[in-house]
Amino acid sequence: MADVAFLAEFVDGHPTRSALELAAGAAELAAAAGGEAVGLAYGPGAADGAAGMGAAGAARVVVLDSAAAPAVTVAGPLVEAVRAAAPAAVLAPATPNGRDLAAVLVGSLGLPAFGPVRAVHMEGGAVRCEMSTLQGAMITASLPAPSAPATSVVLVSAGTYVPAEGGSGKAAVSQAPAADSPQAKVRIVETAAESAAIAALEEAEIIVAGGRGVGSEAGFEALNQLAAALGGAVGASRAAADAGWVPYQLQIGQTGKVVKPALYLAVGISGAIQHRVGMQAAEHVVAINRDPDAPIGEFADLFVVGDLFEIVPRLTAEIERRKGA
């Protein structure tokens, strides 16, 4: 019997999408291990929203802190809570905040670490993790070594689990004891909002992503319209973000977001390997590119060779027309 814990980040009293996904994942793994899903909650309003995580799959929630401080500052109570709960695994989102906490946990307690994983299973009370490594060149399966501590830290990519819907019930909530850590010295000295509203790409079922071929900030307007027609969000390659055509929050790839939508439309994106690692888990990939030899053709399902400026507006109009029909 082993419990499975997960990091649950809160913003303004509400769990983030990653918290809901990981709750579903932890519940699934805990059921396989004969234990319970345990939330480790932090962020503004975590104490208020903790009980509600029961509907998402958590049997218990330990509130680490509810302050509006950098996530890494909860490292002290996190380490103590994991030590006390001794779960078979701690699932962490593969986000900067999630990785900060996972890494400090690994370094503080000397734990085996995995991920970002594409799948996790329980085998004999321990995790078996499948990962895509070497930029997608290999799929590996890993286990904790026989001599390793019983708790594994597992980074989980966005979209690996689907949040439970229509759940009910309240999780048992407890407050983690305060514990000091060098990470408590990190503070936010300034915050700037550059863009009023940026869609959360990790949550989008459809993404229309633009690259160098889009050519300008104005060029992205056609992509915005296509995304709106499809009910999706706009993303970008590093080239487009570096050029300043879109904010960096929309960048997809090795140094940006890793996404897993049902449909990924790559527009004017050549398809460098660094971009590929950010979107290779998409279910369907459609590429529109002028260059018939663009590498994106190697991992697209549908490859349209042509001028994006001519095709994208027509595709938007065609989709709108069919919706109206």
Next chain:
Amino acid sequence: MKIVVCVKQVPATTAEKRYTSELRLDRAATEAVINPLDEYAIEQALRLKEGSVVDEVVYLSMGPDSASEALRRSLAMGGDGGVLVTDPALAGADEWVTARVLAAALDRLEPDVTLMGMASDDARGSLVPGAVAAIRGVPLLAYGAELRLTDGAAQIRRLNPTGFDILEAPLPVVASVTDQVGEPRYASLKGIMAARRMELTTWSLADLGFDPADLAPLTQVVAADPPPAKPPAQVISGVGPDEAASRVADWLAERKLIA
């Protein structure tokens, strides 16, 4: 002020990668380069040195003997010294082992800032900076789009969901930076020649006070296979834009991606 930049030698992005019979990456058989994302950390450190904020930039790498090449390539960009931790017992090191060994080397080098790239090309956990920070008991400032140093403190600019935050912590710190810090410089011929003559420091596990038996990896790879081949793309080419748009819409509709 002293910065130690950790650099990792990785297989070139375009190189063929193979696993050995022990399910470890066959590093000997693979063309190796400095992890491309570490070059941004090097660039950030050298800019701080040029701005007279930092006096000394030293590179630290852990890997086989051949990783000394990564140190020389780093030094060719600039910097003052290189340390290689190498030991046959380190083959197959995982994040925990890597972090412990780097932390032990850093205990000797005593930098104000330990700087790393945001991830490595050959694994994507990005856990080593934070694990090193925890082992050394210093604050972590990860994913900086820029690193600034002030009197006694370090700051990073870090993206948040709608803008950015400035995070600050007192020195010493472990920091990592992203590819937004600015394009890494090319090594000059003069730099390459100077780096070739520079004396590198080499430490074994025994030099760092480790018994290799205490450094067993906590994880084990039990299978490694190439991903399943993807069927070739269906191609729409040589048709007008109206026809192309209509066919894409048909394709999407067939898969119920549009109504």
